[in-house]
Amino acid sequence: MESLQKIGVPIAAILVFLVLWEALVRLNGWPDYVMASPSDLPQAYARFWELFLVGAWQTLWRTVAGLLLAVIVGVLIGMVMGFSRIMRDALYPLLVGFNAIPKATLVPVLALLFIGQHDFNTVMMAFLISFFPIAVSVGIGLSTLEPEYRDILRSLGASRVTIFRKIALPKTLPEFFGALKVSVTLAFIGTNLVEIVSPHGRGLGALFLSGQTNSNYPLMFAVLIALAVLGIALYYAVVFLERVFAGWAERETT
Amino acid sequence: MDNLIDIKGVRHAYRTKAGPLPVLDGLDIQVAESEFCAVVGPSGCGKSTLTRLVAGLMRPDEGEVWLHGKRVTSPRKTVGMAFQNPVLLEWRNILDNVILPLEIVAPSMPRRDRVARAEALLEMVGLSGFEGKRPSELSGGMRQRASLCRAIVHKPDVLIMDEPFGALDNFTREDLWQTMRDLRAKEPFTAVLITHDLRESVFLGDQVIVLSGRPARTQYVLDVTLPDDRTIDILYEREAGEMLHILRDQIKIAQGRGAAEAQ
Ligand SMILES: Nc1ncnc2c1ncn2[C@@H]1O[C@H](COP(=O)(O)OP(=O)(O)OP(=O)(O)O)[C@@H](O)[C@H]1O
Ligand SMILES: [Mg+2]
Numbered sequence: 001m002e003s004l005q006k007i008g009v010p011i012a013a014i015l016v017f018l019v020l021w022e023a024l025v026r027l028n029g030w031p032d033y034v035m036a037s038p039s040d041l042p043q044a045y046a047r048f049w050e051l052f053l054v055g056a057w058q059t060l061w062r063t064v065a066g067l068l069l070a071v072i073v074g075v076l077i078g079m080v081m082g083f084s085r086i087m088r089d090a091l092y093p094l095l096v097g098f099n100a101i102p103k104a105t106l107v108p109v110l111a112l113l114f115i116g117q118h119d120f121n122t123v124m125m126a127f128l129i130s131f132f133p134i135a136v137s138v139g140i141g142l143s144t145l146e147p148e149y150r151d152i153l154r155s156l157g158a159s160r161v162t163i164f165r166k167i168a169l170p171k172t173l174p175e176f177f178g179a180l181k182v183s184v185t186l187a188f189i190g191t192n193l194v195e196i197v198s199p200h201g202r203g204l205g206a207l208f209l210s211g212q213t214n215s216n217y218p219l220m221f222a223v224l225i226a227l228a229v230l231g232i233a234l235y236y237a238v239v240f241l242e243r244v245f246a247g248w249a250e251r252e253t254t
Numbered sequence: 255m256d257n258l259i260d261i262k263g264v265r266h267a268y269r270t271k272a273g274p275l276p277v278l279d280g281l282d283i284q285v286a287e288s289e290f291c292a293v294v295g296p297s298g299c300g301k302s303t304l305t306r307l308v309a310g311l312m313r314p315d316e317g318e319v320w321l322h323g324k325r326v327t328s329p330r331k332t333v334g335m336a337f338q339n340p341v342l343l344e345w346r347n348i349l350d351n352v353i354l355p356l357e358i359v360a361p362s363m364p365r366r367d368r369v370a371r372a373e374a375l376l377e378m379v380g381l382s383g384f385e386g387k388r389p390s391e392l393s394g395g396m397r398q399r400a401s402l403c404r405a406i407v408h409k410p411d412v413l414i415m416d417e418p419f420g421a422l423d424n425f426t427r428e429d430l431w432q433t434m435r436d437l438r439a440k441e442p443f444t445a446v447l448i449t450h451d452l453r454e455s456v457f458l459g460d461q462v463i464v465l466s467g468r469p470a471r472t473q474y475v476l477d478v479t480l481p482d483d484r485t486i487d488i489l490y491e492r493e494a495g496e497m498l499h500i501l502r503d504q505i506k507i508a509q510g511r512g513a514a515e516a517q
Contacts, residue, residue: 149341152354155335
């Protein structure tokens with residue numbers, strides 16, 4: 001019963017959304033080139049399904065690669081900031097400043113630095129846009145660890161590595177996954193940004209661009225929906241990992 | 255008899271932005287083997303600092319801390335610690351929380367033996383049946399019981415407790431005093447207990463040490479001449495009443511000195 005509700009309610013919500021969308025387009029009598037309606041989409045998918053598969057795969061692997069890089073670098077920076085006050089004071093303004101830069105401005109910079117390296121540039125952008133929340137959350141998680149937690153093991157002569165592995169790391173996992181949920185969305189945006197802006201891009205973003213150049217509006221909307229589906233899948237993959245590794249942090253809500 | 259804990263002429267000052275803050279100034283404490291030493295003193299006088307010195311988590315500027323005939327200069331595997339906050343690990347169940355010190359101190363001990371040891375302790379404190387529960391599923395008093403089990407699971411020479419019952423309500427606290435007394439009867443250990451509660455210090459302690467206001471020195475040492483198998487009722491009898499009276503007077507003196515210095 002409960003699982004039925006868990007799956008049924010979101011599906012019903014999506015159906016309602018599609019019906020409203022269709023109704024909006026029909027009632028206004030909008031033609032295809034103003035706004036496509038859901039009933040136009042199956043056609044677009046049927047015609048271009050191969051392009052969709054290839055594009056989705058390219059978008060997916062580059063997002064995941066960028067995110068993995070962000071996790072590795074973010075955790076390392078977070079550890080450095082969490083354990084050393086001096087490094088925290090030194091790195092924090094740099095990171096905040098970097099994070100404040102609108103990432104769209106980095107597309108041409110990357111494109112010029114690494115000319116023609118489209119895959120590399122895309123992964124780099126996904127990484128650059130998404131490592132910040134991870135670094136900050138890990139850093140804060142480690143630096144706010146109550147001293148007593150450390151002292152129970154430190155008083156037994158445990159090494160710093162042991163304390164990190166047994167206490168600090170698991171204790172910051174909930175914060176880490178909270179940040180990862182933000183980062184996965186950001187990485188996805190970063191990938192698409194490069195795909196759409198680059199002249200000879202690949203992935204779903206490039207498919208969107210070609211829909212635009214050919215004034216194929218149903219295709220553009222079909223890409224948007226595909227992006228949403230992919231984004232949801234990535235997000236819930238993170239939620240799944242969170243359940244597995246930090247499920248203990250979930251409180252029963254009664 | 256040799257003293258298990260010997261603190262001689264310890265002085266310590268924290269280095270703060272506003273200059274050095276003297277916290278301990280001429281601290282002398284002797285605790286014999288299996289003795290229970292309760293320490294009371296005004297708030298902020300340096301009691302927690304004392305526990306960190308005994309645990310070897312920090313070194314004093316001057317003076318010496320000896321444990322078991324060895325000078326303490328760094329942490330050693332033979333102490334157990336418990337704090338006001340039970341600091342149980344949320345991602346482990348109660349049994350695995352209790353086992354934690356064994357993973358550090360006795361890495362080669364088979365899991366079966368570790369579990370047996372932890373289960374025996376949990377039974378002594380009345381937590382049988384809660385082994386598989388998460389800390390968040392337990393009441394504050396039960397968490398503190400589990401925390402005590404964790405502090406002694408590796409059979410430490412010294413159990414150091416920093417206001418372990420401070421956050422509990424009165425009835426739960428008295429329950430835990432009795433648990434503590436029963437634990438000691440079955441598992442002899444030497445203990446240093448920091449507390450704000452004079453009744454607690456008299457009920458549990460073999461000696462009660464009163465520290466002066468910051469910077470703390472040993473101001474008064476009270477020998478508790480009550481039988482080992484005390485009950486809570488004894489606190490309402492004349493002998494204990496007199497001791498409590500003395501301690502109260504001493505605390506007043508300690509606070510007076512602290513207040514005078516603050517001006
Ligand atoms: N790491 C530190 N750096 C600087 N000052 C500190 C540090 N730790 C404690 N102090 C200061 O030293 C004094 C004694 O601290 P301590 O925690 O030992 O007191 P306490 O007797 O345990 O207090 P309480 O009764 O509130 O638990 C306090 O004034 C505190 O502010
Ligand atoms: Mg304290």
